[in-house]
Amino acid sequence: xxxxxxxxxxxxxxxxxxxxxxxxxxxxxxxxxxxxxxxxxxxxxxxxxxxxxxxxxxxxxxxxxxxxxxxxxxxxxxxxxxxxxxxxxxxxxxxxxxxxxxxxxx
Amino acid sequence: xxxxxxxxxxxxxxxxxxxxxxxxxxxxxxxxxxxxxxxxxxxxxxxxxxxxxxxxxxxxxxxxxxxxxxxxxxxxxxxxxxxxxxxxxxxxxxxxxxxxxxxxxxxxxxxxxxxxxxxxx
Numbered sequence: 001x002x003x004x005x006x007x008x009x010x011x012x013x014x015x016x017x018x019x020x021x022x023x024x025x026x027x028x029x030x031x032x033x034x035x036x037x038x039x040x041x042x043x044x045x046x047x048x049x050x051x052x053x054x055x056x057x058x059x060x061x062x063x064x065x066x067x068x069x070x071x072x073x074x075x076x077x078x079x080x081x082x083x084x085x086x087x088x089x090x091x092x093x094x095x096x097x098x099x100x101x102x103x104x105x106x
Numbered sequence: 107x108x109x110x111x112x113x114x115x116x117x118x119x120x121x122x123x124x125x126x127x128x129x130x131x132x133x134x135x136x137x138x139x140x141x142x143x144x145x146x147x148x149x150x151x152x153x154x155x156x157x158x159x160x161x162x163x164x165x166x167x168x169x170x171x172x173x174x175x176x177x178x179x180x181x182x183x184x185x186x187x188x189x190x191x192x193x194x195x196x197x198x199x200x201x202x203x204x205x206x207x208x209x210x211x212x213x214x215x216x217x218x219x220x221x222x223x224x225x226x227x
Contacts, residue, residue, distance in 0.1 A: 031210070031211070032211040034211075034213040034214070036151075036214070042219075043201055043217040043218065043219055043220055044151065044201075044214075044217055045215075045216070045217065046213055046214065046215040046216070049206075049210065049211070049213040049215075050210035050211050050213075053210065055215070087150065087151055089151070089213075089214070091211045091212045091213060092211075094165050095153055095165075095167045095168070096141075096153040096156075097153065098150055098151040098152070098153070099150070100150045101150045101151075
């Protein structure tokens with residue numbers, strides 16, 4: 001199984017801060033990497049797919065980069081609605097696996 | 107609007123069974139692979155199972171293989187998960203999730219609101 005490791009597990013930030021979350025795969029997954037956002041008590045929602053593509057409706061302050069084994073999610077200017085937990089997920093091979101999550105707190 | 111609505115969760119004793127359902131609307135259900143993903147209380151996300159559009163390709167995580175059975179009813183736009191021999195560590199919110207597959211890969215979108223399964227005596 002491909003292990004996905006996120007860092008940090010949690011972080012404290014302020015509105016307007018630039019935030020970076022990293023995700024590392026235990027083997028190459030090329031660009032088969034997705035990011036999800038989950039707010040408390042809610043289902044996850046798709047944030048970025050194929051490592052760097054934003055679905056329609058996702059604000060441009062979110063960006064993703066990376067390929068191979070190392071990936072990054074960046075929020076250029078943190079907004080109040082961005083306080084949530086973020087998960088990476090590989091879609092390279094089954095079983096599809098997620099990182100452990102990164103909680104972004106005030 | 108694409109909608110996925112889960113039902114069937116509840117409290118069950120260890121060793122018991124439960125059947126989850128997911129009602130899909132707003133898209134051509136039979137054209138999409140569907141998944142179940144679960145989340146234990148306070149924990150991260152764990153993919154459980156998928157089934158392709160016609161139902162002839164199925165895959166399970168090792169943690170549920172032999173105990174859970176995924177199925178679909180394309181005539182009624184429904185996805186099911188039959189869960190047998192339930193254990194305490196199966197306690198989780200279970201999400202019904204649609205696949206989106208393109209040349210760039212695939213991703214989970216959208217997700218249902220989830221249904222809580224609690225395994226406890």
